[in-house]
Amino acid sequence: MAMTHQRRLYVAYGPAGAVGTVREIEDGIFAVTMAGADAPVGQYEGIGVAKNALVSHLRPGSDRPEFREH
Template sequence: MSESTTVEQRWVAFGPAGAVGAIHRTAEGFQMKLLDDDTYRGTYPTLEVAKSALHAALEPGSEWPDFREH
């Protein structure tokens, strides 16, 4: 049996150099990963918490990304 995740909404995070990561809303919560990640880094209860987690995963001193829903 394989597991599957249905993505209900997606936000792409953009920094000065372009896209840096994404947040996906699923039935379980909000999942976050950076572009280079193979898997999600975790599931978070709210979009704001997932945005904060994504920002925290960026290099120290990185600006807050611009999140755009896709």
């Protein structure tokens, strides 16, 4: 029996709504895209690293967003 890997998608929500996404593009590799952007800001190994990368692209002083898996 063949096993398939379902790609994961997380949406980051701040006080005013969605601020970006973290999408698994390969096993363990995640692309970070900020809300309103046409292209990802980068690709990162590991979900924790990708979430931190998204946070680093927010305006200084922004609260850490809530990440919800979709």
